[in-house]
Amino acid sequence: MTSTPLVVLENVNKHFGDLHVLRDINLTVNSGEVVVVIGPSGSGKSTLCRTINRLETIDSGEIRLDDQPLPAEGRALARLRSDVGMVFQSFNLFAHKTVLQNVTLGPMKVLRKPRGEAEAHAMELLDRVRIGNQAQKYPAQLSGGQQQRVAIARALAMSPKVILFDEPTSALDPEMVQEVLDVMTDLAKDGMTMVVVTHEMGFARRAANRVVFMADGEIVEENTPDEFFTNPRSERAQDFLSKILTH
Amino acid sequence: MEAFLSNIDRVVDGFSWTVRLTLLSALFSFILGILLTAMRVSPVPLLRGLSTAYVEGIRNTPLTLVLLFCGLGLNSALGLSFADTVATDVFWWAVIGLSAYTSCFVSESLRSGINTIPLGQVEAARSLGLTFTQNLRMIVIPQALRTVVGPLGSVLIALTKNTTVASVAGLGVQEASRQMKLMFDQGIAPVLPTFVGFAIGFLILTLPMGYFFGWLSKRVAVVR
Numbered sequence: 313m314t315s316t317p318l319v320v321l322e323n324v325n326k327h328f329g330d331l332h333v334l335r336d337i338n339l340t341v342n343s344g345e346v347v348v349v350i351g352p353s354g355s356g357k358s359t360l361c362r363t364i365n366r367l368e369t370i371d372s373g374e375i376r377l378d379d380q381p382l383p384a385e386g387r388a389l390a391r392l393r394s395d396v397g398m399v400f401q402s403f404n405l406f407a408h409k410t411v412l413q414n415v416t417l418g419p420m421k422v423l424r425k426p427r428g429e430a431e432a433h434a435m436e437l438l439d440r441v442r443i444g445n446q447a448q449k450y451p452a453q454l455s456g457g458q459q460q461r462v463a464i465a466r467a468l469a470m471s472p473k474v475i476l477f478d479e480p481t482s483a484l485d486p487e488m489v490q491e492v493l494d495v496m497t498d499l500a501k502d503g504m505t506m507v508v509v510t511h512e513m514g515f516a517r518r519a520a521n522r523v524v525f526m527a528d529g530e531i532v533e534e535n536t537p538d539e540f541f542t543n544p545r546s547e548r549a550q551d552f553l554s555k556i557l558t559h
Numbered sequence: 560m561e562a563f564l565s566n567i568d569r570v571v572d573g574f575s576w577t578v579r580l581t582l583l584s585a586l587f588s589f590i591l592g593i594l595l596t597a598m599r600v601s602p603v604p605l606l607r608g609l610s611t612a613y614v615e616g617i618r619n620t621p622l623t624l625v626l627l628f629c630g631l632g633l634n635s636a637l638g639l640s641f642a643d644t645v646a647t648d649v650f651w652w653a654v655i656g657l658s659a660y661t662s663c664f665v666s667e668s669l670r671s672g673i674n675t676i677p678l679g680q681v682e683a684a685r686s687l688g689l690t691f692t693q694n695l696r697m698i699v700i701p702q703a704l705r706t707v708v709g710p711l712g713s714v715l716i717a718l719t720k721n722t723t724v725a726s727v728a729g730l731g732v733q734e735a736s737r738q739m740k741l742m743f744d745q746g747i748a749p750v751l752p753t754f755v756g757f758a759i760g761f762l763i764l765t766l767p768m769g770y771f772f773g774w775l776s777k778r779v780a781v782v783r
Contacts, residue, residue, distance in 0.1 A: 394688025404679035418687035
């Protein structure tokens with residue numbers, strides 16, 4: 313597969329005060345690739361994910377999307393963000409808008425699509441995440457799993473080049489995790505470029521092209537899921553896997 | 560009571576000015592309040608500073624002083640005026656003073672409403688590519704307003720009663736309290752019934768406001 317680099321991070325460093333949360337991060341995500349980022353809490357994986365659409369700024373290094381460096385602010389940054397979808401741990405749906413309005417807001421206000429077109433596309437996407445019959449409800453009327461699927465549809469509605477998932481199932485009741493992972497697996501199969509921060513090892517094995525293991529702000533290991541899970545090279549990865557896979 | 564009722568047309572006229580002062584000042588202070596809040600949360604330090612200085616400055620100045628400044632300072636001393644007739648002129652200066660003062664309280668209420676909106680929603684809007692102003696207009700302000708309908712009701716009630724300060728501060732708008740005072744001065748109304756009558760007049764104006772805003776705040780509440 314000859315794939316082109318879509319997201320490139322070069323020597324990225326970030327501090328929160330004295331804490332060095334990202335240490336010399338180098339990472340390339342190719343177009344159509346699914347990269348799963350795992351690691352213990354506090355390893356910097358969420359921060360890494362959030363730097364890609366500049367919800368977190370970086371102290372040094374460079375991040376490029378489609379060969380363009382990330383703009384610092386203003387309209388250029390807004391335009392970049394419209395190309396990068398984001399799905400959050402806590403869903404973050406707009407509480408005062410219906411499901412349908414949540415999905416059409418970006419296309420109508422940012423991409424300037426006419427309402428009819430935006431709504432038709434939104435309904436298609438809501439059907440795709442199997443929630444089309446809830447379009448007129450408000451977020452608070454839905455379960456966590458349903459809200460997260462709406463959030464995925466909202467991200468898809470912008471036809472982004474890449475979608476970032478920041479622990480999308482961590483806030484869900486156990487019985488709702490699967491419905492969200494199913495939708496994500498479908499997306500991966502359809503060739504969507506995805507960066508997924510998660511603790512779901514089953515999903516990583518099944519859907520990832522590559523697993524990135526982080527600890528203490530560093531990328532410790534990068535490998536195919538098969539290799540990583542059966543034959544981790546670093547001690548820290550072996551230790552991490554032994555802790556989560558033994559029970 | 561009869562003497563009071565026989566002057567009822569003057570009472571009604573007084574309250575009609577009270578209502579006019581209230582409505583116009585409410586409108587302007589609402590608009591200015593939103594603007595001040597937008598400045599207060601903006602990423603531009605200069606705008607934030609200006610808004611903070613204005614709100615803290617005016618909010619902590621007695622309304623009487625604000626209105627005196629408008630009437631004696633700007634209008635009389637500096638000769639700034641809106642209209643040729645004194646009555647119209649003082650009316651608009653009263654509206655300006657009341658709006659300048661009340662907008663601070665609108666802004667502070669609204670800001671407390673903004674603080675109830677989860678940061679995640681703002682980040683979600685940003686990640687869709689909404690600009691700062693779009694974010695404010697479509698996500699932040701609409702939800703903030705809904706959460707502070709109750710407090711804004713209280714601000715409106717306070718404003719209604721504050722219109723009485725206009726005449727005390729030398730802006731001789733013929734609003735209800737000035738009418739009352741004139742009726743006393745001219746000796747055409749017995750004191751106690753007139754007091755009670757005007758007090759009831761204010762109750763008739765403000766009590767429904769309180770109930771209406773209470774009802775409205777439940778009606779538009781955002782369920783989370």
